[in-house]
Amino acid sequence: MSEPLIPATVAFRPNGSPYSPLYGDIYHSVVGSVAQAQYVFLQGNGLPERWQGCPDFTVLETGFGMGINFLTTWAAWRADPLRGGRLHFVSVEKHPFSASDLRLTHAATIDDAPVAALAQTLADAWPDLTPGTHTLAFDNDITLTLIFDDAVTVLPTLQFRADAFYLDGFAPAKNPELWTPSVFESLGALANEGATFSTYTSAGDVKRALLHAGFQYKKIPGFGWKRAMLAGKYLPL
Numbered sequence: 001m002s003e004p005l006i007p008a009t010v011a012f013r014p015n016g017s018p019y020s021p022l023y024g025d026i027y028h029s030v031v032g033s034v035a036q037a038q039y040v041f042l043q044g045n046g047l048p049e050r051w052q053g054c055p056d057f058t059v060l061e062t063g064f065g066m067g068i069n070f071l072t073t074w075a076a077w078r079a080d081p082l083r084g085g086r087l088h089f090v091s092v093e094k095h096p097f098s099a100s101d102l103r104l105t106h107a108a109t110i111d112d113a114p115v116a117a118l119a120q121t122l123a124d125a126w127p128d129l130t131p132g133t134h135t136l137a138f139d140n141d142i143t144l145t146l147i148f149d150d151a152v153t154v155l156p157t158l159q160f161r162a163d164a165f166y167l168d169g170f171a172p173a174k175n176p177e178l179w180t181p182s183v184f185e186s187l188g189a190l191a192n193e194g195a196t197f198s199t200y201t202s203a204g205d206v207k208r209a210l211l212h213a214g215f216q217y218k219k220i221p222g223f224g225w226k227r228a229m230l231a232g233k234y235l236p237l
Contacts, residue, residue, distance in 0.1 A: 037072035044198025045164040054084035060162035064093035099126040155186035167199035184213035191234035198231040
């Protein structure tokens with residue numbers, strides 16, 4: 001039986017960036033939420049180029065948060081005339097926002113008009129906050145699978161293959177359970193051939209855990225004021 005779901009709480013720092021009182025960490029850089037998603041997760045995974053010509057492309061995200069990564073990916077997919085046949089975006093979130101709080105955070109932080117329009121559509125379709133899997137369909141070629149549960153326990157139960165991983169939990173120092181070797185081993189078991197990953201963090205423990213699970217990383221310049229981030233592929237020896 002699933003544990004009771006504890007929703008996320010809306011809070012903002014004095015500079016306007018949304019943060020989680022539960023984890024004591026921000027949801028995105030003050031430099032810009034959409035720009036961060038574009039740089040760290042799309043560019044970091046070689047998108048949109050990698051999905052072009054693919055009949056199906058699947059993204060797996062650890063930590064849906066405000067949904068900015070999904071919305072930015074959706075906007076990029078919609079704008080790409082060479083996009084593949086279908087996009088499946090799977091995201092696990094232990095503490096989801098309510099629909100009203102999602103609208104509040106989006107209104108306060110999204111400064112990109114196409115993404116803001118999609119945010120409205122997402123909030124209109126947002127499911128009730130009950131534990132488990134919720135499937136939403138958009139534009140006839142996008143499926144969003146939201147899993148309101150603990151990634152640590154749910155990842156080993158999943159049965160699909162992912163082409164790209166968005167590793168976007170709160171910072172390892174704030175949310176260490178989401179950055180362990182066992183979590184990355186679960187992700188490796190879901191990796192399709194040629195699967196890539198990217199993440200805002202470049203912590204040493206994360207690098208070691210990635211290598212242990214068969215992911216090869218490279219350290220590249222980070223977003224905004226962040227010195228470095230990680231991107232790479234699943235290439236087990």
